Amino acid sequence: MLGYIDKIREISKRLLDEGRVDMVVGFRKGSMPMMNEPSFIKNSGEVSKLVWDSNCGINLANYLTDRKEKIGVIAKGCDSRNIVTHILENKIKRDQLVIIGVPCKGMIDRRLITAMFDTEVREVNEKGDTVTVKGAGFEKKLKKSDILQDNCSKCIHRNPVLYDELAAPLVEEQKDIDRYAEVRRIEAMSPQEKWQYFEDLIAPCIRCYACRNACPLCYCPTCFVDESRPQWVGKSQDETDIRTFHFLRAYHCAGRCTDCGACERACPVGIKVRQFTSKLNKDCLDMFGWEAGVLPDQRPPLDTFKPADPGDFIK
Amino acid sequence: MEHMGVEPGRLSFSWISSAESTKFVDVVKDVTATVKALGPNNNFKKAADKVT
Ligand code: SF4
Ligand code: SF4
Ligand code: SF4
Numbered sequence: 001m002l003g004y005i006d007k008i009r010e011i012s013k014r015l016l017d018e019g020r021v022d023m024v025v026g027f028r029k030g031s032m033p034m035m036n037e038p039s040f041i042k043n044s045g046e047v048s049k050l051v052w053d054s055n056c057g058i059n060l061a062n063y064l065t066d067r068k069e070k071i072g073v074i075a076k077g078c079d080s081r082n083i084v085t086h087i088l089e090n091k092i093k094r095d096q097l098v099i100i101g102v103p104c105k106g107m108i109d110r111r112l113i114t115a116m117f118d119t120e121v122r123e124v125n126e127k128g129d130t131v132t133v134k135g136a137g138f139e140k141k142l143k144k145s146d147i148l149q150d151n152c153s154k155c156i157h158r159n160p161v162l163y164d165e166l167a168a169p170l171v172e173e174q175k176d177i178d179r180y181a182e183v184r185r186i187e188a189m190s191p192q193e194k195w196q197y198f199e200d201l202i203a204p205c206i207r208c209y210a211c212r213n214a215c216p217l218c219y220c221p222t223c224f225v226d227e228s229r230p231q232w233v234g235k236s237q238d239e240t241d242i243r244t245f246h247f248l249r250a251y252h253c254a255g256r257c258t259d260c261g262a263c264e265r266a267c268p269v270g271i272k273v274r275q276f277t278s279k280l281n282k283d284c285l286d287m288f289g290w291e292a293g294v295l296p297d298q299r300p301p302l303d304t305f306k307p308a309d310p311g312d313f314i315k
Numbered sequence: 316m317e318h319m320g321v322e323p324g325r326l327s328f329s330w331i332s333s334a335e336s337t338k339f340v341d342v343v344k345d346v347t348a349t350v351k352a353l354g355p356n357n358n359f360k361k362a363a364d365k366v367t
Binding site: 183186187191192193194195196197198234238239240243247276279313314315 | 316317318319320321322323327328329330342345358359360361362
């Protein structure tokens with residue numbers, strides 16, 4: 001994946017020089033290892049700041065909401081699906097965008113790597129499928145496939161679904177992946193066990209809303225959690241309020257979530273917030289045969305009616 | 316909601332026209348009976364309101 005960057009820079013430079021875009025949204029190196037950050041490049045002299053490696057897990061569609069400029073945007077499979085969703089939801093116009101597609105081989109899980117070592121990880125390099133992690137007094141080589149983000153290890157849309165330029169040849173999609181084993185495990189529990197599972201899951205939540213902020217779907221001018229007239233949900237750390245936030249956030253993503261993992265990646269206390277959205281994704285697939293952001297010309301299941309829609313829950 | 320641990324039956328959806336008074340009564344009776352059978356809900360209550 002490292003080799004992609006020359007092509008990304010070349011395309012970005014060309015787009016900026018030709019005036020086809022006002023800026024390119026991509027990644028630059030973060031101040032900490034494994035934490036690349038979004039970058040807005042406005043003149044072609046700056047394209048050398050752009051980087052590409054396995055630490056680009058942030059979803060760049062998040063930075064397109066309601067923008068008025070012409071934008072070149074770098075898009076992995078999941079970003080491209082969120083871009084499609086943005087276009088369907090009128091958050092950006094297709095003709096404002098030049099999508100620089102990046103066939104993706106997965107992003108690495110920073111939390112997993114940090115947890116493997118007792119002391120701070122100072123440097124992370126990668127070459128092909130080997131990731132070398134260095135810190136004070138240790139150096140270890142890891143296989144990339146062992147340290148992928150959970151969502152990436154289950155991803156079946158690594159190639160961008162919509163693009164104008166391509167930074168590299170398309171990659172082979174992962175096949176025969178069991179995406180919903182964990183959801184099924186929870187489905188099999190008794191109501192009380194389920195309740196307890198989610199209780200334990202969200203117990204460390206500090207309600208910082210980083211998961212919401214990282215998600216491209218969460219673009220409401222005033223989020224329901226911030227509204228005070230009327231106040232939809234309590235602001236306290238009471239478990240009821242925390243849970244209300246979590247299940248409502250998840251419902252707002254129903255039929256829209258691309259499982260990009262940006263929410264989970266952003267959480268400072270490492271809560272697996274995708275446990276909520278995964279169930280909704282699974283249901284959307286089972287009931288409506290729907291995966292978000294894959295079909296640019298179809299309305300999502302929750303804003304259309306089809307005679308065959310399941311309705312047995314209505315009594 | 317059921318996935319999160321709310322018991323099946325505690326939450327119901329119906330589609331009743333304002334002209335369907337008998338259906339409304341039936342549904343309400345039905346829902347009340349199901350919820351009563353489930354007993355008091357002790358999840359999803361603020362700490363201060365918990366019945367101990
Ligand atoms: S979810 Fe798929 S496209 Fe997105 S970063 Fe992971 S592997 Fe790449
Ligand atoms: S809810 Fe999480 S996984 Fe789903 S689109 Fe938003 S950030 Fe991505
Ligand atoms: S990012 Fe984590 S701690 Fe913050 S609100 Fe979301 S789940 Fe809670």
